[in-house]
Amino acid sequence: MKTTGGTDDQKRRAGERAADLVTDGATVGLGTGSTAAFAVRAIARAVEEDGLDVRGVPTSFATRELAREEGIPLASLDEVETVDVAIDGADQVDDALNAIKGGGAAHAREKIVDAAAERFVVVADPSKTAATLDRAVPVEVLPDARTTVAARLRELGGDPTLRSAERKDGPVVTDNGNLVLDCEFGAIDDPASLAADLSATPGCVEHGLFVGMADEVYVGTDDGVEVRTRG
């Protein structure tokens, strides 16, 4: 379930500008998705061409593969306690820098890495920005809990749909072996309250609401990068 309408040039500008934040010796959270991939490639170029000394912490199988191919030294999630800077994409970002993530079903690991970061930078294109979050919220669930979690999501006013795989029969299975319910809530006026309700639902492994986490959002435009900062 991808919801992107930006251009590659917009995404590239955002990703490459964010990659400039990475300094020598840093532990870097490597986000997932088409926008974060531009940052991953830019970091890899700095490693190869400038001898930048980093270790990357990938947030998904796909990002680990990309970073490995591009030659970024890696550490796995269970080897790090803190991350200096995390650069990650988003499906939607509101004016308060709250985000919906998980269009690629990577939000559980992304949230762990992004929350461990001293500085968490979202990279996006203008199609991702909105005054109020209103896209479907991905909810990763233990497979056996999908029915009870779906019932709870309906109690919370949502309309959940089991995410289907595009190129195989059956559902999407996350990197963690779980399923994803995409839940429409309409306009989300109080993301913090909804996030707390989702986190308190037994069987919900992680949801895609990233509330109060991003320090900055870099929005790539047709001629530059707009930097939005918390506060």
Ligand SMILES: O=C[C@H](O)[C@H](O)[C@H](O)COP(=O)(O)O
């Ligand atoms: O699970 C995937 C992630 O949350 C992505 O960061 C998000 O879906 C944005 O991806 P993209 O930059 O490809 O739109």
